[in-house]
Amino acid sequence: MRNERTTEEVALGIRRRVFEHSMRNNGGYLSQACSAGEQLAWLYNEELKLGAPTLPMIPKPFEGVPSPSNPDYHTGAGYNGPAAPEFDRLFIAPAHYALVAYATLIEVGRMAPEGLEMFNKDGSSVEMIGAEHSPGMEVHNGTLGIGLSTGAGLAWGRKRRGEPGRTWVFMSDGEVQEGQTWEAVQAAAFHGIDNLYAIMDVNDQQCDGAMSSVMEVGDIKTKFRTFGAVCVEIDGHDVQAMRDAVAEPHEGRPLIILARTSPYRTMPILEERFPRLHYVRFKSEDERARMNVSIAADLGVEPVDYSH
Amino acid sequence: MMEMVSRPYARAFEAFAAGNPDILCLSADLTSSCEVDGFRDRHPDQFLSLGMAEQNMMSFAGGLGLAGYRPFIHTFGVFMYRRPYDQLMASIAYPRRKVRLMGFLPGVTTPGGMTHQSIEDISVMRSIPNMTILETGDATEVESICEAADSIDGPVWCRVLRGSVPRLFDTPIRVGEMRELSSGDDILVVTSGICTEEAMRARSALARAGLSIRHLHLHTIKPFDAQALLDHIGSVRHGVITLENHVTEGGVGSLVAETMADAGAGKRLIRLGLKDTYAHGGSRAYLMRHYGLDALALVEGIEDLTGQAFGITEGDLDAARVDDVHSLVKAEAL
Numbered sequence: 025m026r027n028e029r030t031t032e033e034v035a036l037g038i039r040r041r042v043f044e045h046s047m048r049n050n051g052g053y054l055s056q057a058c059s060a061g062e063q064l065a066w067l068y069n070e071e072l073k074l075g076a077p078t079l080p081m082i083p084k085p086f087e088g089v090p091s092p093s094n095p096d097y098h099t100g101a102g103y104n105g106p107a108a109p110e111f112d113r114l115f116i117a118p119a120h121y122a123l124v125a126y127a128t129l130i131e132v133g134r135m136a137p138e139g140l141e142m143f144n145k146d147g148s149s150v151e152m153i154g155a156e157h158s159p160g161m162e163v164h165n166g167t168l169g170i171g172l173s174t175g176a177g178l179a180w181g182r183k184r185r186g187e188p189g190r191t192w193v194f195m196s197d198g199e200v201q202e203g204q205t206w207e208a209v210q211a212a213a214f215h216g217i218d219n220l221y222a223i224m225d226v227n228d229q230q231c232d233g234a235m236s237s238v239m240e241v242g243d244i245k246t247k248f249r250t251f252g253a254v255c256v257e258i259d260g261h262d263v264q265a266m267r268d269a270v271a272e273p274h275e276g277r278p279l280i281i282l283a284r285t286s287p288y289r290t291m292p293i294l295e296e297r298f299p300r301l302h303y304v305r306f307k308s309e310d311e312r313a314r315m316n317v318s319i320a321a322d323l324g325v326e327p328v329d330y331s332h
Numbered sequence: 333m334m335e336m337v338s339r340p341y342a343r344a345f346e347a348f349a350a351g352n353p354d355i356l357c358l359s360a361d362l363t364s365s366c367e368v369d370g371f372r373d374r375h376p377d378q379f380l381s382l383g384m385a386e387q388n389m390m391s392f393a394g395g396l397g398l399a400g401y402r403p404f405i406h407t408f409g410v411f412m413y414r415r416p417y418d419q420l421m422a423s424i425a426y427p428r429r430k431v432r433l434m435g436f437l438p439g440v441t442t443p444g445g446m447t448h449q450s451i452e453d454i455s456v457m458r459s460i461p462n463m464t465i466l467e468t469g470d471a472t473e474v475e476s477i478c479e480a481a482d483s484i485d486g487p488v489w490c491r492v493l494r495g496s497v498p499r500l501f502d503t504p505i506r507v508g509e510m511r512e513l514s515s516g517d518d519i520l521v522v523t524s525g526i527c528t529e530e531a532m533r534a535r536s537a538l539a540r541a542g543l544s545i546r547h548l549h550l551h552t553i554k555p556f557d558a559q560a561l562l563d564h565i566g567s568v569r570h571g572v573i574t575l576e577n578h579v580t581e582g583g584v585g586s587l588v589a590e591t592m593a594d595a596g597a598g599k600r601l602i603r604l605g606l607k608d609t610y611a612h613g614g615s616r617a618y619l620m621r622h623y624g625l626d627a628l629a630l631v632e633g634i635e636d637l638t639g640q641a642f643g644i645t646e647g648d649l650d651a652a653r654v655d656d657v658h659s660l661v662k663a664e665a666l
Contacts, residue, residue, distance in 0.1 A: 174394050175395060180395070211385065
């Protein structure tokens with residue numbers, strides 16, 4: 025399932041799907057597709073060692089939360105393949121990137137395009153904020169800052185069992201405002217959890233706007249290194265830089281890749297919405313129409329017919 | 333004279349966990365205070381120090397659960413739910429990880445004051461879906477808490493006693509059951525944790541006053557056998573009185589009240605415990621007297637329930653044990 029298309033092609037496909045979806049639904053997490061497109065494309069198309077999906081290509085409806093009376097409960101991790109010792113695991117720590125993650129699953133052939141039609145529909149498992157049972161998800165990460173800790177625990181346990189598979193966490197830079205992120209890094213360094221990998225979408229944006237206007241976080245590369253991680257900073261739109269970064273030696277330490285990105289990469293018209301890029305809901309029919317034409321041209325597709 | 337057992341948890345945990353590679357001992361800088369320092373020293377391969385960082389510890393434990401381990405987290409109970417409540421919910425309770433939350437120093441069993449006293453933990457845990465709640469009331473229950481907790485297919489909240497613990501019972505915890513300590517037909521007394529010993533202290537004085545007491549001890553608070561409780565309520569003439577080392581809202585008193593209301597049981601209920609108040613720092617005996625959690629408070633509650641004055645005073649109650657706050661069986665002053 026790998027390398028049938030280039031990672032750049034997959035990234036473009038992710039953006040096209042998120043664009044089309046957002047146009048039809050009068051809004052969406054467009055900016056996250058701009059910043060994270062290459063990262064998720066690279067993980068799924070090249071870097072992660074995953075088995076074939078174990079869940080149906082068209083997602084099943086919501087089948088209930090975990091409880092003793094729901095013995096058939098399962099998470100959405102099966103879209104990433106089985107949890108076998110040799111395979112990698114991936115957590116999407118910022119669960120509001122779910123739309124981008126679902127688009128990625130479709131682009132790499134792990135979910136049917138119909139899955140995206142179920143996005144945020146009542147009774148669907150394809151939830152707006154990725155839940156445990158949503159395609160490609162294995163844990164709840166909607167509360168930001170808990171993903172890396174969970175990944176560290178899983179990675180420590182897998183290392184102890186001698187499993188060769190790695191544990192990856194896709195993170196967002198807003199999470200460094202949470203103290204738990206730093207608790208997780210110090211614990212991962214202290215316990216030598218070097219089968220733990222993170223790639224962080226450093227787009228400098230958060231819900232209220234630019235991070236520098238909400239809570240300045242300073243030099244996070246130095247902070248991660250001081251807390252004990254090996255940290256590499258790259259251009260998050262340069263796939264070759266990702267390939268080089270993951271080769272960084274990090275024996276006895278987690279590897280954290282800071283992917284510096286633009287929140288309007290490939291969709292420059294989104295800059296009009298700065299600093300409110302977290303969730304782009306069109307303010308008027310005129311704005312929707314202008315963005316439709318502009319972004320479609322940038323992505324090399326026809327404008328979306330969202331009139332019906 | 334009551335048998336006192338020194339550090340029953342230390343021996344019980346080591347006997348249960350040592351050599352089982354799927355059980356891990358987690359600690360957050362209170363290793364000796366939770367009596368697992370010996371285990372750490374003798375079984376370092378099963379011990380994980382996670383430092384004074386409970387938010388990470390809870391999610392990390394969730395990750396260990398996902399990897400197939402059964403972590404036993406050791407710290408003061410209060411530190412396992414107040415700050416890291418979000419992590420407890422999202423990383424442990426929701427996904428039903430087999431994490432065993434061993435909460436030491438329940439209620440007023442610590443002189444550490446508000447920051448150290450878990451006075452509303454049962455209320456919080458009862459409202460968390462998927463959570464099981466166990467509470468120890470004597471050395472035998474402490475000795476059996478690990479096996480009982482580890483029998484649960486999901487997360488378990490345990491109120492664990494440490495240090496010098498009296499032996500009141502001779503059978504281990506059987507999850508889901510309740511102990512019937514006396515079978516009278518005037519008043520039903522329902523207690524848990526350290527309050528059970530208090531109710532037992534009042535037993536002979538109440539008998540001398542001519543009262544027939546039915547006494548239940550709860551080691552399993554969730555899940556709860558409502559019908560068994562209702563059968564006991566149906567067996568007494570006057571009413572029900574609860575006594576707990578916890579606020580009266582959301583704990584055993586509320587559990588009994590809800591059970592009675594759901595069934596339309598038309599009897600009086602008096603709930604004793606911390607009455608919508610924080611406690612402060614002091615000895616256990618002082619705090620239990622000051623806040624009305626002791627044997628005398630129970631007697632006064634029974635007088636209220638029956639409308640009779642029995643003239644029972646502290647001197648009429650069976651001798652209380654006197655714990656030295658700085659005794660050697662405590663790992664440290666706190």
